Amino acid sequence: MLAMNDVQAGYGNVLALQGVSLTIQPGEIVALIGANGAGKSSTLMAISGIVPCRSGQILLKGKSINGLAPDRIVAMGVSQVPEGRRIFADLSVQENLDMGAFLRKDRAGIRQDLDYVFALFPILAKRRHQYGGTLSGGEQQMLSMSRALMARPQLLLLDEPSMGLAPLMIRQIFRIIKEINREHKTTIFLVEQNAHQALRIADRGYVIENGRIILTDRAEKLLANPDVQKAYLGI
Amino acid sequence: MDYFIELFCSGLTRGAIYALIALGYTMVYGIIGLINFAHGEIYMIGAFTSFIVATVLSIYGFPLAAIVVVTGISAAIWSSAYGYTVEKIAYKPLRNAPRLTPLISAIGMSILLQNYVLLAQTSDFLPFPELIPEFAFMEPVAHIIGSSDLVILVTTAISMLLLTLFIKFTRLGKAMRATAQDKTMALLVGINVDRVISATFIVGSLLAAIGGLLIASHIGQINFAIGFIAGIKAFTAAVLGGIGSIPGAVLGSLILGLTESFATGYVSSDYEDVFAFSLLVLILILKPAGLLGRAGTGKV
Structure with missing residues (x-):
């Protein structure tokens, strides 16, 4: 569905993404976890065409979407739920x-x-x-x-859907994300600081740090990974 | 009492014209946060286009109704083309520049257009053909309100109504409101923001052109500098009502028009600007965001 090959992106002199590579298969739920300012939102904004891509390639269903206007990307089936809901x-x-x-x-x-x-x-x-x-x-x-x-959308980008919500509401939102994925075969790319919740519903996960992907694995393996536990799960 | 009503009516007429221009300022500000100082010139170009088309058609002896319609449409198209082009060449390349830069560009555009008309046309005042006849049914009240005042009020009211319906219910109108609120989110739902911005300039220019046609036939003469004064006044009205707010622009314009009219009638026409701008200062002290504006929209 989506592939990012060594993508560098950012505004002005700041490169928020310093070479991000990842792939998302159709029908998957993929989580991207990382600390504040690691480049999670910028990854989504680069896919949506808001943050300009400096080098590397973003492929949607095999076609390059580098430099495409945001409305054309929406027309190709990519929708985003941005951070802070907007x-x-x-x-x-x-x-x-x-x-x-x-x-x-x-x-x-x-x-x-x-x-x-x-x-x-x-x-x-x-x-x-x-x-x-x-x-x-x-x-x-x-x-x-x-x-x-x-x-x-065929690909739904979700940026911090749990932010600022009560625990009960968070559970409901994640249940519905899972439901959307199952019923409509909508591919979901989920960015979360709430790594635990995100990895529980995801098939696979990526860990981003300082604009680079440092780790990728099946979600359940990431949940069990001691480094991930220490850095992002607070265990 | 008659005198009061007469001043009231002429104040409303004045306010209506200001409103037609002020809407262009406030809509553009709402959507890209820019005071489009060239907007007064768009209005002036509307008046000049009207002058040329109306004069030519009068020479060929077309019926008055046909002249009015063709003149109105030509002025609207021509002014819109200018408004669209000004945005494309003077503001769009500066979309991500610091806020002061497009403001300076706007002032430059204003000076350029004024001098272009000065050179291409004339520096003299031109007599504008009388397009609005004295209606027979207006005769009993003619000492209070003239036919052209009535035409201006009715035309403005219809324009406002259409604009409101357009903004409220059409796809493009909704996209304009969405873009004004959050440009990034508008992009994320697939709105072509550049096109929406162009459309905003076109709608604003169209209203200004209608204002230019109406005021030119009301006053009976035009020159290249009329856009400057009218632009400053309409801008004042937009700020008075709360820049960025459409109902605010209309309210501010009517208040400004009435204030000027009463100041002229009861004090002296020399003092109309003093009253108008004192009112502005007063409102900005008491309610810095304007009457219907929202606080904290940042500085110009």
Whole structure:
């Protein structure tokens, strides 16, 4: 689905990614874990075409997407739920979802996906005409995920979906991520500081440090790895 | 009492024209955080285009209604083309530059366009053909409100209504609001932000062109410098209402128009600007973000 080959990317003089290589197979859940500032968000932003790629290659379904405009990348089936959710605060919940389906023209399909996200998160149906900014943190996370799903992505990029949420809400969000993956065969690339939760639902994981991938393995092996435990799992 | 109502009506008319221009300032500011100082010139170009088209059509003896429609459409298209081009050559290359840079570029664009019209046309005041006739049904109230005031108010009201519907309900309108709130997120949902920004300049220019046509036929003369004064006033109105806010721009414009009109009527026309700008200073002291603006939008 996705391959990054020795990608260097960043703004100005700062290279947030100093040679990141990874691959994601169709239908997988892959977690990217690492400390603050290690380059997790930049990896996702480079895939979405927001952070410019300086060298190396990003391949989506075998085609290079280097230098492609962000809207073209969305059109190729990549949606992102960014860090901090970035809800359009002055747009209603419904309008936020409309924006998620911005590039789609198939009305019937859009309606179907709207029903799907409302079934996934019934609270959003209740809040439909409220402004996005009036929602609670958990509801905003649901809205942000739903907005991304409205594009009917093949690859869903999730940046810190658990950040700032109550434990119960975190569990619900991770359960739904798993469900989206299973029911729609949506490939998921998950960035998390909450490494424990992320690795529990992921198939494989990558560990990033100072803009470089330092370790990759099956998720259960990473969970059992003493170095990972010490550095990221707090065990 | 009649005098009061007369001043009130002429204040509303003035405010309506300011509003048509102020919307361009406030929409562009809302979306890219730039005070487009060349916007007044777009309005002036709208007035000049109207002048040329209307004069030519009058010479050929077209009926008045046809002249008004064709003039309006030509001015709107021509001004939009200028607005679009100004953004493309003067602001787009500076999208990631420090905020002061595009501001200077805007001032440069303003000076360039003024002098271009000065050289290409004339420095004299040109008589603008009378496009709005005195309506018979307005006769009983003609001492209070003129026909052209009525046309200006109605046209402005319709433009505002259409703009509101456009922003609220269309795909592009929603994309504009989304882009104004969070440009990166707009990119992430697949909005072509460059195109949305262009569209914003086009809509703003179109409204300014309508303003240019209306005011030119109301006052009856134009020259190359009218954009500067009108631009400063409309900018003041936009700041008064809270720059970035669309209802704020309309409210600020009406308040400014009324203030000027009453100052002219009850004090002296020499003092209209004093009152207008004193009001601005007062509001900025009491409510720095403007009447309907949000605090903390950063500095210009």
